[in-house]
């Protein structure tokens with residue numbers, strides 16, 4: 001079994017959210033373009049953001065708001081509650097991770113002069129301004145390196161960051177995401193849709209070997 005190592009790669013820093021709302025205006029980076037079907041790119045850039053969701057997040061938000069998941073969840077393709085796409089005759093397995101939809105002005109659909117779902121906000125929102133770079137080593141071990149976004153005005157203010165607590169939250173997010181995709185991978189594997197030696201692309205799919213792992 002591969003090991004998963006979570007590590008905050010920064011020294012002691014302070015953080016206190018200033019509630020400026022800028023982290024609620026995220027867009028996907030250009031790196032995703034190579035995986036988006038050409039006919040969907042325009043729509044994708046207009047309506048997607050980078051707030052990853054676990055199934056637990058989706059259910060909590062749906063229960064709290066009464067909204068159906070397709071009304072607030074987006075993925076690289078169409079949201080169909082299956083987070084895995086197979087390409088290249090089974091050799092390329094893309095984790096079609098769900099994210100929150102955005103309004104026309106790029107703001108999260110739940111932003112209304114502040115977060116309107118604060119008590120059930122996704123784990124990714126609870127993590128910000130900390131971010132996770134996922135890397136799969138040649139021996140299969142997975143590194144989850146935690147850094148932070150220095151443009152957040154809350155950095156350097158308030159209390160010292162509790163690194164253990166932060167690492168625990170990152171590990172929880174990774175575990176939940178793994179639990180979300182495992183049944184889909186197993187099903188596709190048993191039906192022979194995934195070729196032997198196929199690579200799984202995670203987080204920033206299609207951007208080179210070190211961000212992927214074999215199955």
Ligand code: SF4
Nearest residue numbers: 017018020021023152
């Ligand atoms: S986490 Fe940072 S960017 Fe987001 S609302 Fe708080 S201060 Fe602003």
Ligand code: SF4
Nearest residue numbers: 024108110111115125
């Ligand atoms: S869910 Fe709330 S905290 Fe997260 S991006 Fe949307 S408005 Fe911001």
